[in-house]
Amino acid sequence: MTRTRLSICLRKRRYPTLEDAAQAAVSRADLALRPYRCDRCGQFHLTSRTKGKRIARPGGVNVLQHPLALTWK
Numbered sequence: 001m002t003r004t005r006l007s008i009c010l011r012k013r014r015y016p017t018l019e020d021a022a023q024a025a026v027s028r029a030d031l032a033l034r035p036y037r038c039d040r041c042g043q044f045h046l047t048s049r050t051k052g053k054r055i056a057r058p059g060g061v062n063v064l065q066h067p068l069a070l071t072w073k
């Protein structure tokens with residue numbers, strides 16, 4: 001369970017959908033960025049955290065047809 005601090009939420013850019021977040025990561029050409037759903041605002045942020053292979057992914061969302069999604073597995 002990912003718990004996002006409010007202070008982090010406030011200073012991060014928000015994306016309404018996982019797809020938007022993915023496109024933002026692609027536009028930055030930074031595959032280290034991974035989208036995650038924020039439980040504060042209910043939207044998506046990008047994190048550059050790469051430690052650990054288990055990244056909390058939003059459940060029930062099936063928009064992972066984006067090519068970048070392949071890097072999230």
Ligand SMILES: [Zn+2]
Nearest residue numbers: 009038040041
């Ligand atoms: Zn947030």
